Amino acid sequence: MNRTRYLATGLLLVAALLMQGCGKEEPPKPAPKAEAPPPPPATVVKIGSAAPITGPQAHIGVDIRNGTQLAVDDINAAGLTIDGKKIKLELVSEDDEANPTKATTVAQKLVDSKVVAVVGHFNSGASIPASKIYSDAGIPQISPSSTNPKYTQQGFKTTFRVVANDDQQGPVGAKFALEKLKPKTIAVIDDSTAYGQGLADTFEATAKAGGAKIVAREHTTDKDTDFKAILTKIKGRKPELIFFGGIDPQAGPMAKQMVELGIKAKFMGGDGMQAQNFIKLAGNAAEGAMASMPGLPKDQMPGGAKFLEKFKARFNAEVELYAPMGYDAVFVLVEAMKRANSTDPARFLSEIGKTDYKGVIGPIAFDDKGDLRNGPITIYVVKDGKWETLEVVTPGGPPAAAAAEAAKAAEPVKK
Amino acid sequence: MDIFLQQIINGLVLGSIYALVALGYTMVYGILGLINFAHGDIVMVGALTALSVIAGLAGGAVPAPLILALALFAAILVCVALGVSIERVAYRPLRRAPRLAPLITAIGVSILIQYTAALIWSKQYIALPEIIRPSQFTLAGASFTDLQLFIFVLACGVMAGLLWFLRHTRLGKAMRASEQSPDVAGLMGIDVNRVIAFTFLLGSALGAVAGLMGIDVNRVIAFTFLLGSALGAVAGLMVVLYYGIGHYFMGFMLGLKAFTAAVLGGIGKVNGAVLGGLLLGLIESLASGYIGDLTGGVLGSNYRDIFAFLVLVVVLVFRPSGLIGERAADRA
Numbered sequence: 088m089n090r091t092r093y094l095a096t097g098l099l100l101v102a103a104l105l106m107q108g109c110g111k112e113e114p115p116k117p118a119p120k121a122e123a124p125p126p127p128p129a130t131v132v133k134i135g136s137a138a139p140i141t142g143p144q145a146h147i148g149v150d151i152r153n154g155t156q157l158a159v160d161d162i163n164a165a166g167l168t169i170d171g172k173k174i175k176l177e178l179v180s181e182d183d184e185a186n187p188t189k190a191t192t193v194a195q196k197l198v199d200s201k202v203v204a205v206v207g208h209f210n211s212g213a214s215i216p217a218s219k220i221y222s223d224a225g226i227p228q229i230s231p232s233s234t235n236p237k238y239t240q241q242g243f244k245t246t247f248r249v250v251a252n253d254d255q256q257g258p259v260g261a262k263f264a265l266e267k268l269k270p271k272t273i274a275v276i277d278d279s280t281a282y283g284q285g286l287a288d289t290f291e292a293t294a295k296a297g298g299a300k301i302v303a304r305e306h307t308t309d310k311d312t313d314f315k316a317i318l319t320k321i322k323g324r325k326p327e328l329i330f331f332g333g334i335d336p337q338a339g340p341m342a343k344q345m346v347e348l349g350i351k352a353k354f355m356g357g358d359g360m361q362a363q364n365f366i367k368l369a370g371n372a373a374e375g376a377m378a379s380m381p382g383l384p385k386d387q388m389p390g391g392a393k394f395l396e397k398f399k400a401r402f403n404a405e406v407e408l409y410a411p412m413g414y415d416a417v418f419v420l421v422e423a424m425k426r427a428n429s430t431d432p433a434r435f436l437s438e439i440g441k442t443d444y445k446g447v448i449g450p451i452a453f454d455d456k457g458d459l460r461n462g463p464i465t466i467y468v469v470k471d472g473k474w475e476t477l478e479v480v481t482p483g484g485p486p487a488a489a490a491a492e493a494a495k496a497a498e499p500v501k502k
Numbered sequence: 503m504d505i506f507l508q509q510i511i512n513g514l515v516l517g518s519i520y521a522l523v524a525l526g527y528t529m530v531y532g533i534l535g536l537i538n539f540a541h542g543d544i545v546m547v548g549a550l551t552a553l554s555v556i557a558g559l560a561g562g563a564v565p566a567p568l569i570l571a572l573a574l575f576a577a578i579l580v581c582v583a584l585g586v587s588i589e590r591v592a593y594r595p596l597r598r599a600p601r602l603a604p605l606i607t608a609i610g611v612s613i614l615i616q617y618t619a620a621l622i623w624s625k626q627y628i629a630l631p632e633i634i635r636p637s638q639f640t641l642a643g644a645s646f647t648d649l650q651l652f653i654f655v656l657a658c659g660v661m662a663g664l665l666w667f668l669r670h671t672r673l674g675k676a677m678r679a680s681e682q683s684p685d686v687a688g689l690m691g692i693d694v695n696r697v698i699a700f701t702f703l704l705g706s707a708l709g710a711v712a713g714l715m716g717i718d719v720n721r722v723i724a725f726t727f728l729l730g731s732a733l734g735a736v737a738g739l740m741v742v743l744y745y746g747i748g749h750y751f752m753g754f755m756l757g758l759k760a761f762t763a764a765v766l767g768g769i770g771k772v773n774g775a776v777l778g779g780l781l782l783g784l785i786e787s788l789a790s791g792y793i794g795d796l797t798g799g800v801l802g803s804n805y806r807d808i809f810a811f812l813v814l815v816v817v818l819v820f821r822p823s824g825l826i827g828e829r830a831a832d833r834a
Contacts, residue, residue, distance in 0.1 A: 312745050315512040348508070
């Protein structure tokens, strides 16, 4: 090889290395700007945020991160003093790509960067492996969205969530389906993730107990986009309802392909499907699809309307799914710090369990495992290209809102 | 029984897409002895380009068929440019190098294209705007849409066209000659370098092919690449229309399966790619449909991708030359 070749190759390698250094797609660590001019240097307290910022579920992860960022900014703007010291919160945002292995790497990274708490992760499949790392380090972890029951059943003192879990979501969805749709035959599909499979299992169990016949139980993955073979097989079994445990990058194409194959069954899913992106991906095929989602309908949340406005003004985007939960999680952490009068996780961790906070999403209190007490679950339906509330159920709590919503629930729109 | 027919239909449509992409692999392998791992990603670039064009024009005054035609044209142009440049920059300098070098280069090019695409289009799934509403037909209980029919017919038409081209035109014969023996072809007065570049080009854009054919008959290799990339662009548009989404990593699995299809049929032979593609689509569709029943629920349809690779392993172990490949000893 002549010298020109060597030189060219060398330059190319150097260029590649340099690009790698400055080639991050989005700046992941926006330092929050305090509104008031900072007086004597404040102590910086770091809060970690872990969610899929890139990849097919990025729209949900970025949504959570934005909600968390908004909370950090609001708290900094209002000024925070703990134990006589001025505190400035800083959000350390990491991308776990919805990948369980990456989640553990991210968790270790956050722990090493000395965050005092973590709001994350999004996927149950990510939160569960990461929780061991946070627990070992004594770092409290509040998940805004992980619904798999195992997350809080591992015996860790550091795991919390501000949403109902799938031991409630699955049965609520199934009971709703059985009562309102009365399907005699149901087909269940899951995406082989901790979340999807767990949710599908609890749904299936309740549906079976309720007398429906499960005519098919199929699996796909959280990377797939071709469901023709599975749906064709299901079509042969003639179900009246198809339930999918998984997230919208799969649910969207699935709904579309159901229509293409001429399957007349109703389509229902969990919170992973209830994103705006589902409607975008499924197009007209989304009409009539139903999904359950932990939490009140956003416009019924105590702080909902204001939050939606603030969010839109700041990020120029609609709330996708879990931003309000991320927002409240930060406040729960800060309230605990205030009560313990310390930003040391060892001190304020025990205060989190005593939380009794009225957040944007409603009242937040945890049981002894870290689950949200009386977390409401809403059933939505897609009508005219938008998610609309069908019914709100509060397992274990006063059914006040539920009765009103149930009366309002029209027959699910046929596709 | 009607779902069996439905699975067959699904399999044939899937298979035609595999076949189109497999053609790109097989033609380049036939001429250069190189497995162009970057080809799946060229298809992806075509798909995303088409998606961008459609998304840009949708909802406006442009009628749907015209949007599709423009998307196809744009995809072909981009893929052709990409395919020919890759040949020129990455493979031609390694023409005389040991076979491993271009292979590794191909993998490198593949990764480069994937992440450049991620920078341009982001890593999110991009949805296809609904500009056409496929209407449905039922045939003996199996339903399919006119879109699926269109994909199948178009794929068959393109492949038939390619076969005709290879058999009856000077350039096609030159491609086949170079495929059989580049050095002898060179002795016969065919500029082998140009043949190779032409192959890359052709793979990228069937439309641009017509124009290029008149220019210089000796660019046969470049033409092969051109042809392969053109077919890839068509396949990319089909994938986007069929599944309604595109994203930067879609070329990876598709490329692997199409390569398997090419090997199944007999790599290096155009007929083989067509046969292998259709067959693989059928196998995958039927297997993922019936695997649950066959194994009593132990293996589910989420193991779908396994079948393509099982086929690859079986073919390579028992019949490496493929179904209709010739038992040829390695060319000296």
